[in-house]
Amino acid sequence: xxxxxxxxxxxxxxxxxxxxxxxxxxxxxxxxxxxxxxxxxxxxxxxxxxxxxxxxxxxxxxxxxxxxxxxxxxxxxxxxxxxxxxxxxxxxxxxxxxxxxxxxxxxxxxxxxxxxxxxxxxxxxxxxxxxxxxxxxxxxxxxxxxxxxxxxxxxxxxxxxxxxxxxxxxxxxxxxxxxxxxxxxxxxxxxxxxxxxxxxxxxxxxxxxx
Numbered sequence: 627x628x629x630x631x632x633x634x635x636x637x638x639x640x641x642x643x644x645x646x647x648x649x650x651x652x653x654x655x656x657x658x659x660x661x662x663x664x665x666x667x668x669x670x671x672x673x674x675x676x677x678x679x680x681x682x683x684x685x686x687x688x689x690x691x692x693x694x695x696x697x698x699x700x701x702x703x704x705x706x707x708x709x710x711x712x713x714x715x716x717x718x719x720x721x722x723x724x725x726x727x728x729x730x731x732x733x734x735x736x737x738x739x740x741x742x743x744x745x746x747x748x749x750x751x752x753x754x755x756x757x758x759x760x761x762x763x764x765x766x767x768x769x770x771x772x773x774x775x776x777x778x779x780x781x782x783x784x785x786x787x788x789x790x791x792x793x794x795x796x797x798x799x800x801x802x803x804x805x806x807x808x809x810x811x812x813x814x815x816x817x818x819x820x821x822x823x824x825x826x827x828x829x830x831x832x833x834x835x836x
Contacts, residue, residue: 680796714768
């Protein structure tokens, strides 16, 4: 990996860099790609980026009204899952026979199927808070021909719950305690770790059963 590629990759992990250099457009693009494509397995987005966007909005680092930020993020999140659904519908059963690559691991698909089977329609809401799972669930729904009208409803519910939880949390913390900006990276890491716990629990519980 070249120095340029390394710097670019590090920038993707740094919400400060994303917001400073890409602004709202890059935030929306990452949220959309992370929820709608296999790139979601390697591009960290979601939870940490929503929280950071809210915090930066609350401290005026991101110059956009909160309501407008929420609307745009809900739309990006909704469209990302919709893209994932159609991708799964197009691939059909081929999705479950897909070989491992840089952007895809079959073991992730197994975890996603277990989560989807366990929680059904509510997987679209609960899975939003779990990295990788939120990328897989809409694809699995499309591949298994999940009823489209129900998918639209629960996709919207999931997008609303996800965005309206993390963005306002970051916004009001940033507004009330702007000094927390110095510790935003630590806060974001904690959020990512907490949001990953359910996924890890499913993974280890499945290993124990096997």
